[in-house]
Amino acid sequence: MNLTNQRAYNFNAGPSALPLEVLEKAQQEIVNFQGAGMSIMEMSHRSANYEEVHNSAIARLRKLFSIPENYEVLFLQGGASLQFTMVPMNFLSEGQKASYVLTGSWSEKALKEAKLFGTPVEAASTKENKYRNIPALSEIGFNADDAYVHVTSNNTIYGTQWKEFPETGDVPLVADMSSDILSRPVDVSKFGIIYAGAQKNLGPSGVTVVIIRKDLLEKANTNIPTMLKYTTHADSNSLYNTPPTFGIYMLGEVLRWVEEKGGLEAIEKQNVEKAKVIYDVIDNSNGFFTGHATEDSRSLMNITFRVADEELEKQFLAEAKAAGFVGLNGHRSVGGCRASTYNAVPFEACQALANFMLDFQRKHQ
Incomplete structure (x- = not known):
């Protein structure tokens, strides 16, 4: 136990540790946010106060992660697990192939969901080695007509992480970065889609960040439910319905903390x-x-x-x-x-x- 502030040594895999400075600031603002006489959790998501929180979080993420202008930043719900479904639902048609690199349980789950919509294939797998390693880039096979190539950048259960990512050319590279987003610089322009549940490095559970190239949105399947279309959320600045406002507020404060750390x-x-x-x-x-x-x-x-x-x-x-x-x-x-x-x-x-x-x-x- 850290006796200085009576805080446990928190090594939880997720929901995980949050910066103490962020928690203390939230504690100060929880009852009366910026003199509004109410909590951020009580405000309308259409209010000017919340709009500033929302847009500032997006701007901070763009700056910190060096996200190019031709990408949308979305705040969704449902965790990475819903993205296992939304990615193929939007971009994988029946009979079309997508390549999945298996490096652990979460990539297995993503592959399982994709099978409901098209014909995903294993581009590489280290399952026989009990997922002790990431496959060499030379071992990854995919086709030029694949809808996308999917990877999981960090594997929480097995403790492995990609050090470099495959070059996929015109085939969009999709990455589940739930457990290592913002832990290091990444060249976002290599990816068509990056998605991440917030509860590891970004904030509390309840927010899912999706970074998606705008040209892909133009190709997305439109014959799917409204809330499962990326375009629905891109067209409304992630405000089509009530977003997880407190989670987004906390995410913005975590991003501020990262800025202050350098x-x-x-x-x-x-x-x-x-x-x-x-x-x-x-x-x-x-x-x-x-x-x-x-x-x-x-x-x-x-x-x-x-x-x-x-x-x-x-x-x-x-x-x-x-x-x-x-x-x-x-x-x-x-x-x-x-x-x-x-x-x-x-x-x-x-x-x-x-x-x-x-x-x-x-x-x-």
């Missing part, structure tokens, strides 16, 4: 340093701790590992919880341990975990 270059540097202190303990433990991901595919956001044996692992997790470390259990589908070190997780939390791991090893080796 932008994505500074955030990436800090993320590398945070992950290194934990990976170094794993690598130097002589097998007491073993990482799941291969070194060339390791995630900076989700560090997955096992302890020497099952009973020791249970003891490690129990003692860590008692010591104030939250969220270190691996995903229920794979077990083990996982430290999620998203942007808002401070370096001191990662150092404290590294020290706890070293101490646990000394006691039990």
